[in-house]
Amino acid sequence: MVDRREALKVIGIGGAAFALGAGLGYTLKPTTEAIVPADESGKPPVERGTLKAGWVYVGPIGDYGWTYAHDLGRRYAEERLDFLETVYVESVAEDEAMPVITQLVNEGADVIFTTSFGYMDDTIKAGEKYPDKIFMHCSGYKRRENVGTYFVRLYQPYYLNGLMAGAVTETNNLGYVAAHPIPEVVRHINAFHLGAREVNPDVKTYVIWINAWYDPEKARSAAQTLIDQFNCDVLAFTEDTPTVLTVAEEAGAYSFSHYSDMKKYGPNAELSGQIANWGIIYEDVLLRAYHGVWESKDYWWGFYEGAVDITPMSNKVPKDIQNLVNERIELMRTLSFEPFRGPLVDRKGRVRAKAGEFLTRDDLWNMMWFLEGVEGDLPGEE
Amino acid sequence: MDIRSFLSTIVSVLVALFVYGLFIMYFGGDPLDAYYRMFRNSYLDPNGLYETLRLAGSLAILSAGLSLVFKAGIWNIGAEGQYIIGGIAAGYMIYVFNIGFETPVIPILVGMLVGSLYSAVPAYLKYKLDVNEVLTTLMLNYVALYILYYHVYGVWRDPSTFGFPVTPEISMGFRLPDILGMNFLFPLSIIVSIVAYYILFRSKYGFKLRVYGENREAAKYSRYNLFTLIVGSMALSGLASGLAGTGDFLSYYHRFKPGYAAGLGYTAIITTLVGESNPIYTLISSIFFAGFLYGSNTISIVAGVPFEGIYIFEGVLLAFIISRRYIGRWVKWMGAENS
Structure with a gap:
């Protein structure tokens, strides 16, 4: 198949081509620019x-x-x-x-x-x-x-979006397409549910994990499942594509923008959204x-420093809720309001914050539990 | 591979680099400068060289295994899955079964064995029922991926990482050491490539595999034992994939993450085809591709090329590799003109 002399020849040519390529690279390199890494200048x-x-x-x-x-x-x-x-x-x-x-x-x-x-x-x-x-x-x-x-502090806009979702839903079933089961995402889910529950005590939030930050296919099937099988009519999500909003638009449901204005992906479906600056x-x-x-x-x-915001609210959000949202934004801009305020009880019945107490930064950063009314598996739930 | 075929491979690579160069220019970069910097970061920078050779080691081991089956005309697309399953099996020897003392040897052997079995299943289906191995091996990759997710997100998740999906780091005794400043897998891959070359081109079994790959009828008339050819070569291929998966786990990652399977099993298909299913050549193509995999970020950094660029390069290259028979003819024609 291949005799030794030929193999040597081949390797020799390979080596020569390699050296030639490197040599070309060196000679053709513009000399005005320093080759040493910048940090060596000291x-x-x-x-x-x-x-x-x-x-x-x-x-x-x-x-x-x-x-x-x-x-x-x-x-x-x-x-x-x-x-x-x-x-x-x-x-x-x-x-x-x-x-x-x-x-x-x-x-x-x-x-x-x-x-x-x-x-x-x-x-x-x-x-x-x-x-x-x-x-x-x-x-x-x-x-x-x-x-x-x-x-x-994206949980702040998520909480506001929850207020809107709780007011708009007719089935009382909210859906949530979530990337990874980590505290950041869990915090957003709880904040969303917290807002929804505040204006609509009967509301349930169904969570599906797609185990990816960027996977439009999985996001699509998760959103479809939430609408078809869990009878959800408002969907929120924490993953990096506008897919859920698109699916909501097709199905006549509602959803939100996430991290940037995604209105063009769901002009009728978009209720509002979370923005990070x-x-x-x-x-x-x-x-x-x-x-x-x-x-x-x-x-x-967060709102106080101007690093988060919501996108303009759709006219499908009732006026009184719009007013409530604007009021809360003003309070958060002056540090006079925080969503995660007790009494907060997780779905296993444990008290996470007593009445009037706030969750601490560590609580928020280690959050691996769901509020009462959030449905679906949480791997690593505490 | 004869010299003409080799030259056509080089031409394919150069054409792919040229097309990709046009792409870099389109984004306002200078292709030669970008290639030079990539070369420097992948092969001249000590950190880069370490990473490049590590990747090259995994790719070369995977490719050595794939060479055996590709030469036999069996299309094992499942190296990725066998890599993952091998790694998970090794994980069981560390996370679940306590063998009393810490050694990487037992996890490696178990990982190779399980990778091999995972590959033998579609091979047996092909042998017995003539089930298309492309489909079964490809689908088994997804099975393996979800088995990985089950362990990373579920049973093996490290409780101390704020819920982030990774498994605990394995203790020092299980890790594979560096050899002469190189990741363990690179020196190992040289040995594996030589062994695979010997099997394929110097043994009776390899001869039979090549006959079977070139002429199914001839193999049948010669009354070759098709079970040992089909299931045996696939099992060997899975053995190598399992070794690569276990090796990456024990020498580099030291834990499982959702991104543990970075698609090396698929890239190895390209390196094997570029190397004409000859384990010595695939070692060289693995070193080249590893440099490109590692250094492709440099192209993004210095030329602003979006990440899709790397796929354009791989796609163009694959198209040229597949059609290189015609390039080979052209090279021959050029040679005839000159002589």
Whole structure:
């Protein structure tokens, strides 16, 4: 089949082609640009005149959801800060962040934003490996000297959306298409149900997990199941596509926008939605990094800081509910209202907050229980 | 593979790089600069080289197994599933059954065995009932994926990670060490490739496999034992896939995550075809593809190419590999002109 001499010849040619390719790369490389990684210059970013920031995204920027919203934030920061240069990598699997971070550092990034919970351990490892770079991890809880964390209080708009859903539903069955059974998503589900229950005590919320942030096919079948088999007429979701809204539009049901205005995917079905304004967090971090006054901390911004909002309410939402929502927004803007206020009892009957008490930050970040009236399996339920 | 076939492979790769280069230019990047930086990040940067060789190791082991069946004309699309099932089986030896002491050896052997059995099932169906192995192996990939999800989201989930779906990290005694600064799998893959080459091109069994692959009738008239050819080669292929899955688990991930199966079982189909189902060549194509898999992010970073770009490259390359017989003719024609 292949004799030894021929094999050697082949390998020789392969090696030669390889060397030629590398050699070509070297010679054709523009000489004006430094080949050494930027960090070897040893100068802090402020002396370089520009700051390079890199984003690691879990989905495609065209998802119209989570990643799209982060990318809007990136563009916002780039527009506002004239010293800033930005790069990004899309659709990075949750356990593949390290190679991407390494390549971003090699290509000269000073500040790196990792925008999915699953990147947490890799971001911490990267912080140890590149102590002179700044890392910001979105939605995690691990920090170190050069690794900060940030997130938005999206449960606030979810709660407001719940108020609307509870008022609009006729079947008293709400559906929820959820990505992963992690505290962030559980918190959103409970906030949504909390709002709905407040205006409609009979309401039930049915949850289906699709075990993916970005999987339009699974989101579609989950939404369809909720409508057909659970008789749900208002659907909320925490996953990164507008699919659920599209399905609701087709079925004559209602749903919401998630992370960006998705109205065009369901002009009749969209009641309102949750918006995150990542740009103001990015601007704050990068401005501090540029002037050398950044220090590691946790940003958890909500209505008070202007980092969350709802999209305009549909006229299908009753007027009195619209007024209630606007009233609550005003209160949250002045820190005078929080949705997760006791009495709160989980569906196993345990008291989670006594009357008048609020859930703490740790409670919210470890939430692995459902309120009474939320139906469906919760893997890892406490 | 003769020299002409090899040259047509190189031409296919170059054409794919050229087409992808046009794509990079469309997004305002400089293809040569982007390729150069990718090359630098994948092969010249120590971190990059480690990752590239790690990926190359997994791909080469998977490809070595696939070479055996592809040469026999059996289309095992199930390397991905066998990789996952092998890893899970190894996980059982760590998370569930306590063998009293910590060693990676037993989990590896069990992982290989189970990967092999998982591959033997569709092979037996093909042998006995002539069931199309493309469909059965492909479908079994999904079965394996959901078995993985069941363990990651359910029974093996680490309670200490705020509910995030990962299994606990395995303790040091189960891990495979680095060898000479390289991930364990790369040196291992060289041995596996040589062994697979020996089986395929130096043993009687390999000869029979190749005869069966080239001429089913001839194999039948020669009264070859089809059971050992079909089920045996598939079992060997599953053995290799199971080894790769177990190896990644024990040497790199140290735990299971939903993204544990990163599609290497599918990419290995391409590396095997590029390497003409010759385990020595697939080792080379695995090193090349691993560099591309690892470094493709650089293209995004420096040229702003969206992530779909990598699939365009893979698609163009696959199309050229499949049609390279014609490119081979063209190369021959060029050679005739020159001589």
